[in-house]
Amino acid sequence: xxxxxxxxxxxxxxxxxxxxxxxxxxxxxxxxxxxxxxxxxxxxxxxxxxxxxxxxxxxxxxxxxxxxxxxxxxxxxxxxxxxxxxxxxxxxxxxx
Numbered sequence: 001x002x003x004x005x006x007x008x009x010x011x012x013x014x015x016x017x018x019x020x021x022x023x024x025x026x027x028x029x030x031x032x033x034x035x036x037x038x039x040x041x042x043x044x045x046x047x048x049x050x051x052x053x054x055x056x057x058x059x060x061x062x063x064x065x066x067x068x069x070x071x072x073x074x075x076x077x078x079x080x081x082x083x084x085x086x087x088x089x090x091x092x093x094x095x096x
Contacts, residue, residue, distance in 0.1 A: 035043070
């Protein structure tokens with residue numbers, strides 16, 4: 001409890017000091033630069049080459065799982081299920 005009070009006191013004392021300092025002004029959105037026609041053409045060529053390379057990738061084959069035929073698709077419910085545990089009753093005294 002003392003630690004919580006100490007943390008709260010420190011937070012209350014240092015809070016106004018943090019707001020007293022001025023934050024530097026930062027421009028997070030610099031001016032948008034347009035692309036030159038050469039850059040646009042180069043980007044189109046790059047995209048076309050990328051799409052062409054995607055077509056060359058072979059399709060994925062079937063799974064090569066060696067235990068696939070042994071395992072069942074869905075797990076069966078086990079016959080010996082444990083009953084849910086009873087909740088512990090608190091007595092009001094601590095036993096260590």
